[in-house]
Amino acid sequence: MNATATTIMPTTIRKFANRRLAREWKTVSAMLHIYCRDKHAGNLCRDCHELMSYVNLRLDRCRFGEEKPTCAKCPVHCYQRDRREQIRVVMRYSGPKMIWKHPILSLWHLFDGWFRRPVDLKLGCK
Numbered sequence: 218m219n220a221t222a223t224t225i226m227p228t229t230i231r232k233f234a235n236r237r238l239a240r241e242w243k244t245v246s247a248m249l250h251i252y253c254r255d256k257h258a259g260n261l262c263r264d265c266h267e268l269m270s271y272v273n274l275r276l277d278r279c280r281f282g283e284e285k286p287t288c289a290k291c292p293v294h295c296y297q298r299d300r301r302e303q304i305r306v307v308m309r310y311s312g313p314k315m316i317w318k319h320p321i322l323s324l325w326h327l328f329d330g331w332f333r334r335p336v337d338l339k340l341g342c343k
Contacts (some may be wrong), residue, residue, distance in 0.1 A: 235283045237329075238276055245272050245304075245323045248311035248340070251318060256310070271300055287329050 225286065233239040245271065253265040275295050279285050286292075296300065315323045 233276065237283045237285060238279070238331075240322070240325055241285065242273065242276055244315075244319075245269075245276075247319045248307055248315060248324060251311040251314050252307045255314075256307075265307075268303055269298065272304065287326065301331050 221334075233242060246268050249269050249272075250261065253259060253261050257265065280296065281291075288296075296304065315326075
């Protein structure tokens with residue numbers, strides 16, 4: 218990600234068909250905002266906004282729907298290799314900060330990781 222980009226771009230509120238995906242979107246969105254605010258000194262730079270759009274697309278096309286596990290436990294890697302590394306960096310940085318900034322989302326994410334049952338490998342993302 219380009220650390221010098223400070224262009225503030227508007228974010229859109231995404232509506233998903235089910236609560237699970239909507240909560241996943243809120244969690245990733247909050248993580249990206251924390252990361253970009255701290256690392257790029259702005260609301261959302263162009264690179265972070267592009268990553269957010271990519272995450273939105275992947276969540277929108279996820280066939281697991283309500284049964285979607287957390288990304289760490291998902292049997293299908295639907296992110297491109299470079300995007301997967303980008304989001305991993307964002308999550309590694311923002312994860313510990315989420316406990317203080319967004320405690321409810323953090324707890325839901327933990328519960329989803331602990332209590333989600335395994336999904337069928339034949340499904341996957343589009």
